[in-house]
Amino acid sequence: MLSQVAPSEDLVFFRPHQFLARENEQPDGLFHIQEGWACRYRMLSNGRRQITALYLPGDCCEPCWALGRPSTQPVVALTNIRAKKAPCRMSGALFADSRQSFWKSLADSYERQANWLVTLGRKTAMERLSHLLLELFERMRQSGLAYGQQCALPLTQMDIADITGLTPVHVNRTLQAMRARGLVELQAKWLRIPDLGILREIAALDATETLA
Amino acid sequence: MLSQVAPSEDLVFFRPHQFLARENEQPDGLFHIQEGWACRYRMLSNGRRQITALYLPGDCCEPCWALGRPSTQPVVALTNIRAKKAPCRMSGALFADSRQSFWKSLADSYERQANWLVTLGRKTAMERLSHLLLELFERMRQSGLAYGQQCALPLTQMDIADITGLTPVHVNRTLQAMRARGLVELQAKWLRIPDLGILREIAALDATETLA
DNA sequence: CGTATTTTTGACCGTTATCAAAAAGGGTGG
DNA sequence: CCACCCTTTTTGATAACGGTCAAAAATACG
Numbered sequence: 001m002l003s004q005v006a007p008s009e010d011l012v013f014f015r016p017h018q019f020l021a022r023e024n025e026q027p028d029g030l031f032h033i034q035e036g037w038a039c040r041y042r043m044l045s046n047g048r049r050q051i052t053a054l055y056l057p058g059d060c061c062e063p064c065w066a067l068g069r070p071s072t073q074p075v076v077a078l079t080n081i082r083a084k085k086a087p088c089r090m091s092g093a094l095f096a097d098s099r100q101s102f103w104k105s106l107a108d109s110y111e112r113q114a115n116w117l118v119t120l121g122r123k124t125a126m127e128r129l130s131h132l133l134l135e136l137f138e139r140m141r142q143s144g145l146a147y148g149q150q151c152a153l154p155l156t157q158m159d160i161a162d163i164t165g166l167t168p169v170h171v172n173r174t175l176q177a178m179r180a181r182g183l184v185e186l187q188a189k190w191l192r193i194p195d196l197g198i199l200r201e202i203a204a205l206d207a208t209e210t211l212a
Numbered sequence: 213m214l215s216q217v218a219p220s221e222d223l224v225f226f227r228p229h230q231f232l233a234r235e236n237e238q239p240d241g242l243f244h245i246q247e248g249w250a251c252r253y254r255m256l257s258n259g260r261r262q263i264t265a266l267y268l269p270g271d272c273c274e275p276c277w278a279l280g281r282p283s284t285q286p287v288v289a290l291t292n293i294r295a296k297k298a299p300c301r302m303s304g305a306l307f308a309d310s311r312q313s314f315w316k317s318l319a320d321s322y323e324r325q326a327n328w329l330v331t332l333g334r335k336t337a338m339e340r341l342s343h344l345l346l347e348l349f350e351r352m353r354q355s356g357l358a359y360g361q362q363c364a365l366p367l368t369q370m371d372i373a374d375i376t377g378l379t380p381v382h383v384n385r386t387l388q389a390m391r392a393r394g395l396v397e398l399q400a401k402w403l404r405i406p407d408l409g410i411l412r413e414i415a416a417l418d419a420t421e422t423l424a
Numbered sequence: 425c426g427t428a429t430t431t432t433t434g435a436c437c438g439t440t441a442t443c444a445a446a447a448a449g450g451g452t453g454g
Numbered sequence: 455c456c457a458c459c460c461t462t463t464t465t466g467a468t469a470a471c472g473g474t475c476a477a478a479a480a481t482a483c484g
Binding site: 049053064113121165209 | 260280315418
């Protein structure tokens with residue numbers, strides 16, 4: 001029901017809308033995402049939803065689980081996903097070799113959250129969208145999944161709204177304004193950023209923000 | 213210039229507006245705050261500021277520094293501060309005894325950030341303020357610094373605005389509305405919450421949110 | 425006391441939300 | 455290959471929440 005076990009025993013697959021983790025559950029392992037996207041989120045009354053983390057190919061989902069407390073927010077697949085499941089006993093020697101990469105995942109995730117606090121608290125709609133598109137492109141690029149200045153972006157405008165704290169309607173209108181100014185090309189789940197430098201300026205990003 | 217060393221060698225003091233850490237600097241130790249409040253933040257153009265973390269008595273400032281990367285956001289004292297400085301060599305045995313408490317600090321901090329992403333992205337002004345006041349009261353209470361249903365709250369309304377992503381004017385008006393409804397009493401840097409349950413409902417908090 | 429900071433008030437405005445519906449796109453089965 | 459359906463994107467009209475600017479009142483501080 002949750003996932004189908006593949007030929008290799010620690011390889012797992014998910015379909016869109018399937019849960020990688022439910023609220024208040026102690027996951028028994030970390031997922032190393034090999035293909036596909038997932039997100040962590042929280043629902044509020046009135047159907048309001050806020051996405052609090054995105055997991056892309058190459059990402060660890062979810063570093064915090066190794067710190068030994070139940071996940072307080074569900075994680076769900078946004079696309080088809082192929083992932084490798086690794087037990088997460090922090091105290092054990094299991095992270096002996098992957099320790100560096102694990103801590104990097106955790107620190108990256110922590111820092112991204114801090115960056116998004118700034119964006120959600122203080123930035124305009126266009127600044128938020130610029131931040132998101134730049135971050136996603138940069139993360140895809142670092143995983144070798146960008147081609148020139150383009151990459152896949154399998155999010156609906158509603159997903160984007162739930163990440164940026166906007167409404168789908170306003171995301172649509174703001175994206176149109178950005179397209180009209182030649183800042184981004186975004187169609188058919190494919191993103192192209194003609195000029196990274198210009199978009200960075202529009203995103204009002206701090207010079208120190210790596211977006212990794 | 214940064215701090216004056218006290219009788220005990222690892223005891224340090226700060227005054228309001230003094231930096232505990234500057235942007236892009238690798239702090240050489242963690243602070244265990246004994247008294248006073250501090251915050252981490254980022255400035256944007258137009259003087260916009262967003263506070264991304266608060267450090268209260270009993271808190272570790274800043275868990276992420278032990279993960280071995282420079283702090284990307286400055287940390288500044290909001291009040292007079294007394295703190296104990298401990299070297300942060302994650303790999304060493306230095307955290308042997310405090311390891312549990314360190315990871316708890318890190319996990320708490322991570323989770324609080326995730327909770328605030330939801331609040332900044334999707335909640336109204338009154339929900340944001342309720343969340344903040346409840347969280348601060350709960351954290352003070354867990355440190356034994358609450359008395360009945362009240363505690364110290366040494367923040368200006370401008371600080372509160374920079375935490376909640378609002379303007380000082382709107383914070384003021386929303387607090388007045390909350391006072392008028394008897395939800396909170398807040399004056400002279402002192403907070404009283406007549407009914408925690410009611411305020412929790414107004415904050416639109418998830419049942420799982422501990423606010424610790 | 426005098427001064428700087430903080431809180432409060434008022435008038436007005438703008439960005440973004442809301443509601444509703446039409447157009448476009450994508451997948452499936454016949 | 456087309457017809458159908460569902461999801462997603464787009465458009466329009468209107469409203470609201472919170473922002474902005476300015477100044478007065480209250481408070482804290484030395």
